[in-house]
Amino acid sequence: MQVIYLTHFRTASTTDYELFDDVVFPQKVHWFPDTYTRAKSGLFYVPHRLAEKVLDSKLLSYLRGNPVGKTAFILAGGNAHFAGIGPRHYDNRLSYVYKFMPFSLTQVFAGRTAQACGSIDMVTTDASACASSLKVMMDVQNLIRHYDFDRVIVLTVEDGVTNAVLEFFGEAKAVLTQKQEETGIKPSAFDSKNFGFRIGQGAAFAVFESERAVNQQDLTPHAELLGAYSASENSTNAIGQRENGEGFAKAMSGAMHYSKVNPEDIKIVKTHGTGTASNNLSEKTALGNTLKAFVATSYKQKIGHTMGSSGLLETLLLLQDMKNGFVPAIENRTETDSVYLSESISPPEGLVMSLAAGMGNIYSAAIFKGL
Amino acid sequence: MNFLELLNAVAKLARPIHFETVSIIDMETKFKDIGLDSLDGLIMMMYLCELYGIEEEISKEWNPQTPQEMHDLLMAHKTREPASVEEAMKQCK
Numbered sequence: 001m002q003v004i005y006l007t008h009f010r011t012a013s014t015t016d017y018e019l020f021d022d023v024v025f026p027q028k029v030h031w032f033p034d035t036y037t038r039a040k041s042g043l044f045y046v047p048h049r050l051a052e053k054v055l056d057s058k059l060l061s062y063l064r065g066n067p068v069g070k071t072a073f074i075l076a077g078g079n080a081h082f083a084g085i086g087p088r089h090y091d092n093r094l095s096y097v098y099k100f101m102p103f104s105l106t107q108v109f110a111g112r113t114a115q116a117c118g119s120i121d122m123v124t125t126d127a128s129a130c131a132s133s134l135k136v137m138m139d140v141q142n143l144i145r146h147y148d149f150d151r152v153i154v155l156t157v158e159d160g161v162t163n164a165v166l167e168f169f170g171e172a173k174a175v176l177t178q179k180q181e182e183t184g185i186k187p188s189a190f191d192s193k194n195f196g197f198r199i200g201q202g203a204a205f206a207v208f209e210s211e212r213a214v215n216q217q218d219l220t221p222h223a224e225l226l227g228a229y230s231a232s233e234n235s236t237n238a239i240g241q242r243e244n245g246e247g248f249a250k251a252m253s254g255a256m257h258y259s260k261v262n263p264e265d266i267k268i269v270k271t272h273g274t275g276t277a278s279n280n281l282s283e284k285t286a287l288g289n290t291l292k293a294f295v296a297t298s299y300k301q302k303i304g305h306t307m308g309s310s311g312l313l314e315t316l317l318l319l320q321d322m323k324n325g326f327v328p329a330i331e332n333r334t335e336t337d338s339v340y341l342s343e344s345i346s347p348p349e350g351l352v353m354s355l356a357a358g359m360g361n362i363y364s365a366a367i368f369k370g371l
Numbered sequence: 372m373n374f375l376e377l378l379n380a381v382a383k384l385a386r387p388i389h390f391e392t393v394s395i396i397d398m399e400t401k402f403k404d405i406g407l408d409s410l411d412g413l414i415m416m417m418y419l420c421e422l423y424g425i426e427e428e429i430s431k432e433w434n435p436q437t438p439q440e441m442h443d444l445l446m447a448h449k450t451r452e453p454a455s456v457e458e459a460m461k462q463c464k
Contacts, residue, residue: 052387102410
């Protein structure tokens with residue numbers, strides 16, 4: 001079986017946040033204000049500005065100069081097909097109208113960006129909502145193991161800080177609103193007092209390569225991708241999650257099957273961790289029923305929910321934190337908890353499982369080995 | 372104002388920052404031969420039409436292949452003109 005390595009990555013996220021009080025549901029968001037520079041001209045598309053934060057010219061130049069066998073480029077755009085096209089009744093700093101619509105199409109942007117990575121044999125996009133960037137780990141696995149690709153480049157970017165998203169998630173009572181924050185509630189997950197998330201902007205760029213490509217370039221990889229799987233659960237509600245965690249459990253079992261590992265091998269879990277009542281219950285139930293002894297963390301409390309980018313972006317942040325000697329606590333936990341971490345700990349020996357869920361009934365899991 | 376200087380500034384603005392910078396050195400070399408693709412050309416045209424006060428409806432049928440062709444179309448339809456490259460860039464931003 002071809003071994004898959006994570007050889008390069010870049011991330012963009014921010015712990016900075018700002019209150020947006022000129023939207024229907026005032027709320028704090030994690031964002032990069034510079035991504036809106038010149039947006040009102042209609043000639044710049046905010047997600048492209050966000051993507052530029054991880055499109056490192058030196059790395060792109062390296063990839064162009066060091067071709068391997070077949071190369072694929074995947075843009076995991078999450079909910080990008082609707083995000084950015086904001087409700088017309090707003091006239092605030094997030095309002096803009098494209099002058100040239102084709103630039104906003106994810107596949108056009110993917111095709112254009114893929115050119116900057118050198119010779120490409122396949123370009124594709126993914127719109128699996130907030131599971132998107134973790135769902136494409138299954139594609140990475142397939143392309144390298146079954147279709148003889150040697151390099152799969154994943155760019156994930158989504159700008160959730162739009163009038164449409166802030167209004168939609170506010171109305172759906174999914175985000176933590178300013179009104180709730182004023183009562184003392186803070187973003188957290190798996191906690192009895194604090195809950196919920198803020199929206200955030202985020203992007204990640206990651207290169208996965210076969211063992212032969214790694215040897216050819218004499219690279220030192222960051223991690224190994226052992227396997228990944230995506231699943232759906234039997235549900236009539238495409239924006240809800242079943243309380244028994246069926247979708248998460250199916251994704252976890254599938255990822256373990258294709259990774260050829262056992263539940264006791266998984267020691268660290270990066271949860272989807274939105275902190276909503278529904279996700280707390282669903283994810284915790286699935287984890288409890290599927291794994292043995294593990295610790296779990298979440299990044300959404302630090303950087304916000306970066307939507308389609310969150311699965312891979314948060315995984316890369318965890319791998320980086322582990323390299324720096326710790327698994328971070330879930331912020332704002334009010335109870336002492338050694339499983340759903342209330343304090344940071346040294347990384348236990350073992351494998352990492354990453355989880356993500358997306359509207360439309362999609363659950364993804366991927367298993368990594370930090371190197 | 373030097374039109375080539377303006378064109379280079381607009382090209383820099385129009386292309387994604389992770390793309391290599393192109394240099395437009397004369398009025399006759401075709402855009403495609405200096406690494407500008409059709410999407411780069413389109414977005415450059417949008418900027419230039421804004422700077423020269425030309426309606427998009429008029430310009431959307433244009434398909435200039437060289438800086439000279441672009442220049443001629445702009446001059447034939449302009450309703451205003453930027454005073455300098457610096458002013459033009461300020462306007463674009």
